[in-house]
Amino acid sequence: MPNRPPRATRSRAALICALGVTLLGLATAGCEDDTAASGSGQRQSATRADLATDGDGGKTLRLGEPTSITYKSGSDHIRGALRVTAMSVRKGTHAELKKAGTEPSDVRTTQPYYVTMTFENIGENSLHYPFLNTPTGLEDTNGVDDQPLITGDTEVAACPGKDPDDFAVGAKVSLCKVFLVPNGIRPSVVTYSTGDDTERPVSWKVKH
Numbered sequence: 001m002p003n004r005p006p007r008a009t010r011s012r013a014a015l016i017c018a019l020g021v022t023l024l025g026l027a028t029a030g031c032e033d034d035t036a037a038s039g040s041g042q043r044q045s046a047t048r049a050d051l052a053t054d055g056d057g058g059k060t061l062r063l064g065e066p067t068s069i070t071y072k073s074g075s076d077h078i079r080g081a082l083r084v085t086a087m088s089v090r091k092g093t094h095a096e097l098k099k100a101g102t103e104p105s106d107v108r109t110t111q112p113y114y115v116t117m118t119f120e121n122i123g124e125n126s127l128h129y130p131f132l133n134t135p136t137g138l139e140d141t142n143g144v145d146d147q148p149l150i151t152g153d154t155e156v157a158a159c160p161g162k163d164p165d166d167f168a169v170g171a172k173v174s175l176c177k178v179f180l181v182p183n184g185i186r187p188s189v190v191t192y193s194t195g196d197d198t199e200r201p202v203s204w205k206v207k208h
Helices: 007-052 094-099 104-109
Strands: 060-062 067-071 080-091 110-121 136-140 172-182 187-192 202-205
Touching: 080 187, 094 104, 094 110, 104 110, 110 136, 110 187, 136 172
Parallel strands: 060 202
Antiparallel strands: 067 080, 080 110, 110 172, 136 187, 187 202
């Protein structure tokens, strides 16, 4: 008959094999847990990155301080991302308004203010015929949203604000918008209301 190892030897060998399988299973589970944790961390990072856009909604920034917002306008409705900055608010002149063909009543009862904004396309899509400057607003010290100047095709030469036809990825542009503030009232904050939370626009405090 062939030689057979003693029963105790076979039992020890079986125990070692069982322990090996168990340890291998634990190691595999550990790897799976690490992978899941890593995936979870990546998802959390992506979430935080998403929150970075529109994260300043409801806040008041300093003039010259940029913010990132979700872009949701334009003729082709492409979703993108912009870095937007309110650079300055300066008082205009009635003579400049008259040259642009402004209504005489507007010249008599209001003071023009020029709001200069800068825009940078930080998204992944080129934007065609965007309305970059449209969401720009100006609120006065009475808490009233002041009316932008509408002049048809004639711009105020001192405040050019024509949007580009195409806004490529990485492109930057500076645009100006005219607001008519009632005589005796001063502007208080610049607002920009596009993004995922339009009820909480970003604001910039106007210096006096």
